[in-house]
Amino acid sequence: MKEVIDWQGYLAMFDEDALMIQSPFTLDGSIAFGSDSDYTTMAIAGLQLLFSRGIDITSVRSLPLVNTHAVKAATGVEVMSDEENDTPCEWNLLVGEEATLVFTNNLERDLAFHGPADLEALDPTFAEDMAAAWNRELESTHVSQGAYVSESAYREGANARLGLLAQHSGDALVWPPRQLDKHGERIPTANQALMARAKVESWTKLSAAGAPSEFALRAPVLGGIQTVFVQFEQGPRGVFLVADDAEYDPSIGDQVSFVVRRIYAQEGLIRYGMKAIPTN
């Protein structure tokens, strides 16, 4: 193992032709996901780390434990299943039994990575309550009350939500996406990625009792939900949840960066999005 780095709230380990990424938490002696992470969020983090090291990937082969739509929207990378063997893929995404993933372009090699020993133990009661809340959310009969974002609306906004893609409108960047401008002209499709760093302009922590129904099952376990209002370096502003595992008390003026995490589940579909974490 050449190096272990903290990356988007996960631990990543490089080798010559492989990247292992794992959760920093343990539960009952096993590596375990944090409360809003899963294989999909770790796969996206891993791909973004590979990109940051100049490695160009357009497709990976993986078992169906990864949400292909979310990965594509966040990174542009196609995730191929084992059934699509005819399609050439240079990289493979191997899912571990615990909360670990390996990206490799050499399946012949020994992939016995060993992560750091000093992982953070999750509180078993918290982990159990959070898992139960997610399981209830994931039931197909679990629906929102009042306002509702349909699956098609979620998918339509996925590139902007997961890839932070902004539109060019005159000299300005527009994000989240908008339809027509003041001249009645259609604003071009989003194609400019915002820098995933922004400055906190305001923040709040909402009590569990006041959480919208999408968060009503998990907010009591988390002790409320925290939101930051930020401005990106390129101009646009937005509101984001703080990642569940981020130990962070925001202040105005802080710099934050963004990671993909689970937002909520509804009608059997997990909806992913960006959440804020403090920038080291």
Next chain:
Amino acid sequence: MVDVAVIGAGQTKYGNHPSGLKGMWAEAAEQAFASVDMDFEPRCVDEAFIGSVAFGGGQLGNTAALLTEHSGMEGIPVRRVENACASSGFALRDAWMAIKSGQADVVIAGGIEKMNDLSPERRRFWLGVSGDTEWERLAGLTFPGTYALMARRHFHEHGSNHDDLVNISVKNHMHGFENEMAHIRKEVSFEKAQSGFMVADPLTLYDCCPTSDGASAVILAADHVVRQFTDDPVWLRSSGAGSDYLALHDRPSITQVKATQQASAAAYKAAGITAKDVDLAEVHDCFTIAELMATEDLGFAQHGEGGLFAREQRGVRNQGDVCINPSGGLKSKGHPLGATGTGQAVEVFKQLRGSVEKARQIRDAEIGITHNVGGSGATCAVHVFGRDRA
């Protein structure tokens, strides 16, 4: 151009109302009809505009036809008006325009919301329904959260603080204490309001309006028919309206509400007044920070000085420059979303006619305004009322 007068107004008590939609609306309409000085019957009404947001999901379609059917006005042109919490403020504007345009002589504008009849499983229905659902709500924001973001930013930019909000809460509870129609008739001490349960940091329970049932109605008449109904009309001198981006993140500033600035500027100009001429203002204080910002956007305080305005008690009844929320506002009187705008007009009508409870009466009031906001400021209607026609 036709001038428009208010000839009658009525409302239910706000709070946990025992009646359903039909009963609540009938009660408000009945009160409004009865408040007209000379004989008035429902069949005098040419057209109706009724605001509501959602009724907890029930009777979303053809609401106005159902309600007019149960208040003796079946057969007239009706429609439901929806602009979130500003629904009946815009119903009032539509009614005013119907008379101004010459299409109608007598129009009823009202609003209604039944919020407290939802089961515990459905109670979150109301949270965040009028924000930008796709981008704000999915960042965990409901309106307490949205207004909390505004409050914290206002504190940062202008040096206001939570004690300023506490002053607003204490004032509005004091104003509402004697209001027989108010949801929460309870005075609150500064210390108690200061240490309330945290709802959305920095806003506590005492910064937030209650969830109320209620209905309200006002009857408008064209100048050429007013004297058939009253010798003591209150003139609806102007109506102004504005809108802004739905989501906070799309607005250039989150410490100002552009829709309020637009609406009040238009209403003041049309009425030929300035903010200094206003004796009382029913202001949309869904959260105390909303009132603080509104005192700036409506021109009662300079931008950034809303905190100072509250600290110096300049909105207190018969004490400050202008009485802000003589009814107790949304904070104390209550906030049955769709009913709030015309409920504000009921208060101004009664204040200008000297017919509220004696302890609440504003001395020598000549001009009053209503300020009704939808969502976190996406829509706003401001109306100017006067004892004099112009």
